Amino acid sequence: AQSVAQPEDQVNVAEGNPLTVKCTYSVSGNPYLFWYVQYPNRGLQFLLKYITGDNLVKGSYGFEAEFNKSQTSFHLKKPSALVSDSALYFCAVRAGSGSARQLTFGSGTQLTVLP
């Protein structure tokens, strides 16, 4: 079985400050990890993924995420938050084996960037 946890339902940060949205995972074998963002009344948009290689992954809109195997974490980060980053963020995991054909999403974290 695979699972992903987002321990914070809500994260508030001031504009211009760094932001972190936390994610931990549990999966058998090598994890494939993803971050998606959902703006109000919109579908989900892919931000970035970790499959293999460099532990620091860079994605869209200036976001990056750090894969930490020992802590089974994949936290999303951005050096300087924008008000327009306010949205619902989902971490997702799937097992690396070919038989896993679906993502398991976390419960989501609402990010609010305050002007």
Place this chain on the structure above:
Amino acid sequence: DTEVTQTPKHLVMGMTNKKSLKCEQHMGHRAMYWYKQKAKKPPELMFVYSYEKLSINESVPSRFSPECPNSSLLNLHLHALQPEDSALYLCASSQVDLGWVTGELFFGEGSRLTVL
């Protein structure tokens, strides 16, 4: 702009109505998905089509009936729904490479369904 197009954006239906949700993509993806999402919750997988064949049905009630007429189109037929079926229904597509390696989904903006 999303490359996965869903229609209608909003749908209100009674419990005895029959309606359909439609999804279209032109990215050449051969996997297509239906998800159901309640407010502020993660999307829940309903169905997966791979090469126009149903490959995953997540124990969805029979009042939801998916159809994949060709590689670009995905429909979700609705009949005798319940008020608790009110939700945002998201269509997504993805490549199918090396046993689903990429795992990157492209989502449409969703169809917001209200069942009265």
